[in-house]
Each structure stands twice: as C-alpha cells, then as structure tokens.
Amino acid sequence: xxxxxxxxxxxxxxxxxxxxxxxxxxxxxxxxxxxxxxxxxxxxxxxxxxxxxxxxxxxxxxxxxxxxxxxxxxxxxxxxxxxxxxxxxxxxxxxxxxxxxxxxxxxxxxxxx
Amino acid sequence: xxxxxxxxxxxxxxxxxxxxxxxxxxxxxxxxxxxxxxxxxxxxxxxxxxxxxxxxxxxxxxxxxxxxxxxxxxxxxxxxxxxxxxxxxxxxxxxxxxxxxxxxxxxxxxxxxxx
Numbered sequence: 001x002x003x004x005x006x007x008x009x010x011x012x013x014x015x016x017x018x019x020x021x022x023x024x025x026x027x028x029x030x031x032x033x034x035x036x037x038x039x040x041x042x043x044x045x046x047x048x049x050x051x052x053x054x055x056x057x058x059x060x061x062x063x064x065x066x067x068x069x070x071x072x073x074x075x076x077x078x079x080x081x082x083x084x085x086x087x088x089x090x091x092x093x094x095x096x097x098x099x100x101x102x103x104x105x106x107x108x109x110x111x112x113x
Numbered sequence: 114x115x116x117x118x119x120x121x122x123x124x125x126x127x128x129x130x131x132x133x134x135x136x137x138x139x140x141x142x143x144x145x146x147x148x149x150x151x152x153x154x155x156x157x158x159x160x161x162x163x164x165x166x167x168x169x170x171x172x173x174x175x176x177x178x179x180x181x182x183x184x185x186x187x188x189x190x191x192x193x194x195x196x197x198x199x200x201x202x203x204x205x206x207x208x209x210x211x212x213x214x215x216x217x218x219x220x221x222x223x224x225x226x227x228x
Contacts, residue, residue, distance in 0.1 A: 032215065043119075043203050044156065044219040089155055099144060099207055099215050100169075103155035 006104035023090035031092040117220035136187040136204030148203040
C-alpha cells in the first residue's frame with residue numbers, strides 16, 4: 001500500500017538557518033503530495049502542495065519539488081524563524097475513492113534564537 | 114476563505130456522558146472528514162462524508178456516531194467513551210466537484226478528555 005517516510009525529529013536549528021525536512025513516498029500511480037504544518041495546540045494547516053512530477057509548491061518561503069525519479073518531496077526554507085517552530089507532516093493522496101490522505105509520522109522543528 | 118470551524122475547543126466528559134462535536138464550513142465543499150489525532154502522531158481517518166452521505170467508516174467503534182445534517186455541517190456524537198479515546202478530533206473538508214481540487218482543509222480541532 002501507499003506509505004510516506006519522513007526524517008525523525010526533533011530538528012533543532014538556529015534562527016536564519018537553512019531547513020530541509022526529507023520526505024519520500026511509496027505509491028502506485030501518480031499521487032498528489034502535500035505538506036501540512038501543525039503549530040502547538042492547533043489543527044493542521046496546508047502549507048503547500050504539488051499534483052504532478054516536477055511541480056514545485058511554495059508558500060511563506062517554504063518550497064518542495066515533486067521528484068518522481070527519487071519519489072521524494074523534501075521541504076526546504078532558506079532562513080527559518082522562531083515562529084516556524086511546529087510539527088510538519090508530509091502526506092500523499094492517491095487515486096481511488098475517498099480522497100484518503102496517507103500521512104508521514106511528522107517532524108518536529110524547533111527554531112532557537 | 115478556507116476556514117473550517119469546530120466547537121467546542123475543549124471538552125471533558127465522563128465515560129457515561131453523551132456529548133457532540135460540531136464542525137462547520139462555508140466553502141461549498143461537498144466532502145467532510147473526521148480524524149482522530151493522538152499526541153505526537155499523525156491524524157487517523159475515522160469517517161468520510163460525500164454529498165451528505167457516509168462514504169467511508171474506517172472500522173470506528175459504534176460509540177462514535179457521525180452525522181451530516183446538511184452540506185455545511187458535520188457532527189460527531191459521543192457516547193460511553195473510554196479514557197483511551199482522549200485525543201484531538203479534527204474535522205476537514207474538500208471540494209470534490211473539480212478534478213485535482215482535492216485539498217483537505219482542516220479545522221483547529223476539539224481536544225477531548227475522557228475521565
């Protein structure tokens with residue numbers, strides 16, 4: 001079945017550091033890929049998405065490129081802020097009924113001054 | 114506007130109580146979802162409604178009873194819950210009318226504690 005693998009956290013960075021959170025997936029067909037962010041005590045917010053190979057999703061300085069050849073969708077940001085501290089979930093949606101999302105385990109990011 | 118609202122924000126209930134969680138969206142979406150999220154885990158799908166009809170039940174115990182009274186509202190009725198049901202309950206919605214417009218938008222969640 002479909003699966004998503006994320007790097008283990010927590011990831012701790014200093015403010016203005018470069019961020020990469022790795023995400024790889026296993027799926028048949030051509031899934032859509034998503035990054036969601038969850039701030040402490042809140043629900044999930046869509047951060048960005050890509051629906052086909054070589055698409056780049058971007059939002060709030062975050063970027064991720066859908067790489068079919070490496071089955072990856074790594075999240076990057078050039079300069080993180082303390083306010084980026086949150087849990088980041090990579091997810092995929094494959095074809096078929098139900099519009100089901102398959103989530104990775106989540107990666108906690110802590111940004112320090 | 115991509116807002117999904119949920120009430121209440123917090124709920125504490127005993128194992129013999131009956132309570133309900135409410136979710137509302139005004140984006141014209143025709144698919145709505147309930148998820149359960151335990152601490153430090155990803156959300157787990159519970160139910161999916163499509164055009165106000167139950168489409169998916171992920172083998173959820175009958176003490177959880179969903180209801181979709183209209184296209185904007187989704188309820189989750191709770192009865193005889195167990196302490197292990199304590200979790201963050203998330204509602205989401207998506208537009209199923211247009212191809213590739215399958216993004217799910219989540220509400221802020223209801224944090225449920227069962228004593």
